[in-house]
Amino acid sequence: MDWTPDILAELRALLGDDGVLDSGAARFAYEADALTLERGLPDVVVLPRSTDEVAALVRWAHASGVPVTPRGAGTGLAGGATPHRGGMLLVTSRMDQVLALDPERMFAWVQPGLVNARLSELAAPHGLHFAPDPSSQPVSTIGGNVAANAGGPHCLKHGVTANHVLGLVVVLHDGSVVTLGGEAPDAPDAELASVLAGSEGTLGILCEICVRLVPRPEAVHTMSVDFARIEDACRAVSAVIAAGIVPAAMELMDRRTMELVEAWLHLGLPLDAAAALIVEVDGPAVSLPAQVERITAITREHGARSVRVASDAAERAALWRGRKSSFGAYGRTGLAFTQMDGTVPRSRLAEVVSAVYALAEARGLAAGTLMHAGDGNLHPHILFDPDDEEQHRAALEVSQEILRVCIRLGGTISGEHGIGLEKIPMMGEIYAPADLETMSRLRRAFDPGGLLNPGKILPGGPPPTHARAAAQPGNTDARNDPEGPWK
Ligand SMILES: Cc1cc2nc3c(=O)[nH]c(=O)nc-3n(C[C@H](O)[C@H](O)[C@H](O)COP(=O)(O)OP(=O)(O)OC[C@H]3O[C@@H](n4cnc5c(N)ncnc54)[C@H](O)[C@@H]3O)c2cc1C
Structure with a gap:
């Protein structure tokens, strides 16, 4: 051109x-x-x-x-x-406007460039919020969230972005404009809005998005639980959910992650622990103390050393600030890193986490991990010197091996970040040629x-x-x- x-x-x-x-x-x-x-x-x-x-x-x-x-x-x-x-x-x-916000019917039409956190700010006076909360929410856009089908700490209980999309106005490959779904919770179309959610910009340009808004919970309790062994923390996560409790969030940071965050933000994280969980429960105030008590008992049975419930909003915010700054804390090392987005069934988290450390150590590389543990979604980081070709190659190989372990344990290669360019080489490891051809035919139908x-x-x-x-x-x-x- x-x-x-x-x-x-x-x-x-x-x-x-x-x-x-x-x-x-x-x-x-x-x-x-x-x-x-x-x-x-x-x-x-x-x-x-x-x-x-x-x-x-x-x-x-x-x-x-x-x-x-x-x-x-x-x-x-x-x-x-x-x-x-x-x-x-x-x-x-520049497409960052709220086009309509209906507090009674609990939806908003927004342009795709609206920043995620801004929507919840605007909905707050009505007692509502936009539930999907990727850790990037102060910056990332609703359009990007829908196109990537973003998750986030609170998606464990409240669902991922696609669960909050009601309707879309989309520009198709030839410039024509179509409306898919609508404001009603169950629009009588072919669920095409769901097909577009997670399509990473390959099927159309999302230009107007109707999202579900949900009531802000009446009360929230946030707990910090630390463990001497990370495998125990992983088993505790699985045990809490197996006991029938669905916390709003269950997030894990390992020691390396806590060390990097602590060196930056000085939050008083338990650096002598192998891992810490943030467990949050939300809902009617009267229902929460019993849940906190039960979670305390289960995590202690699985080796928790200490369990602390945030006493006020400031303490709660500090816990979340630490977790949501983890990615940036790795960036501050000055080293390069690969970051994976594998998932496994929750009950296999302990196995995969052992494999992460063993695979990195075998190649002489440092590794740390954070997880949306309740979802079985882990983000191992493998650190390397960007000027060292051998280390760089080793980090990429270790990353692929970790994802293969996830596959072998019954999981997959992406929990929330999508495939993009990064994971194309692994698509053939989880899908048969006929599966990929079906996806390709769908794509050609939208974009010949x-x-x-x-x-x-x-x-x-x-x-x-x-x-x-x-x-x-x-x-x-x-x-x-x-x-x-x-x-
Ligand atoms: C510090 C940090 C923390 C993160 N935490 C999380 C997390 O907790 N959970 C999570 O899921 N992700 C997380 N991410 C990844 C990222 O923030 C999400 O994937 C997010 O949804 C991307 O939004 P964006 O606006 O930046 O989109 P972009 O990165 O600009 O685009 C993402 C994809 O969507 C497509 N796209 C964007 N806009 C449109 C549109 N209007 N129409 C069609 N396609 C479009 C793009 O082509 C691309 O394929 C994190 C990233 C960082 C840097």
Whole structure:
């Protein structure tokens, strides 16, 4: 595609000067999401404000044969918003309005670029909130949450993002606009809104989203429980749920994670413990003390050393701040790391966690983990020196091996972050060719030309461009050059 001045002028006429970014520096800022191991420069970045503008852009891209990659806040951890085939990166950050909020019927229509936490702030005066709470919620967008089907600490009890989507207005591959689902809880369509949730921008651009709002719980109790052995903590999680209690959240941090968070935030985390759980129960105030008592008893039976219930909102906030800052705490090490998103049945958490440490240690690498333990969803981090080729390769191999352990234990390769670019090589390990072909046929039905977020989720295209390979001397791919061919 030759991006002539006339084409750029046409796009600017539609979006205004500040709605089209084409300088090398601006494009460079959008070359990756939070999985920085995968990179790719967009040819142009566009920032529409409305469904009509998105429709016009996609119509134009369809006619011109230009790939379109949608992006919200770019906090995705699987490379889903990385424009590795160039083309147009369609960023929704200026589509950040609440279009309607109906407190009685408990829904809101929002634009996709609205930040998750902002919706709950706006719903709070009505006693409502948006329940899905990825740890990225102060930054990540509702559109990105729906497209990735994000989870979060409280999704254990309240369900993942897809469970909170009622309706969608979507721009399809040719620029046509359709409405799927609606405001009623059980719209009489073919459940197509559910198909779009989790499709990572490959089936259409989500432009207006009707989400369910739910009442804020009357009361909340948050507990911190620590253990001398991480395997005991894992077994305690399984035992609590097996006893018929469904806490709002059950999160685990291991010692390395606590050390990194503590060095940063000084929260008084129990650094002599092998692991700590945050267990939260919510609901009618009268129902909670009995649940806290039962959870205390079960965790003690499984080796808990101490159980503390946060005495006030400040203590509760500090516990959550520690957990939700874990990812950033790894970033502060100055080392590179891989982060996995495997799941296993809760009852197998202890086995997988032992495997994580053993596999990393065998390759001389440091590992730490945090988990949405109640969901059996673990995020091991394998640390490595980015300048050491051998360590880097070893970290990637250990990561793949960990995911294979998850598969062998009856789990899978992604609990919430999606497939993006990162996990394409492993799709063939969990799905048969016929399964993948069925997914591919669905995709072709929505996007026959393959221009919507091409090369994501399904195997078959050229292999993902690894950042390291891109940095090899002699790699002359213009897409890896921030100044690019035309700036
Ligand atoms: C510190 C940190 C903590 C995190 N914690 C969690 C967590 O607890 N749970 C969790 O699930 N994830 C978590 N994540 C991952 C990430 O925040 C989520 O996947 C989130 O949903 C991405 O939202 P985003 O707005 O950043 O989307 P992006 O990263 O911009 O995009 C994500 C995907 O959605 C597509 N997309 C974006 N907008 C649209 C649209 N309008 N139409 C169609 N497709 C679109 C993109 O193409 C991409 O495939 C975390 C990430 C970080 C950095």
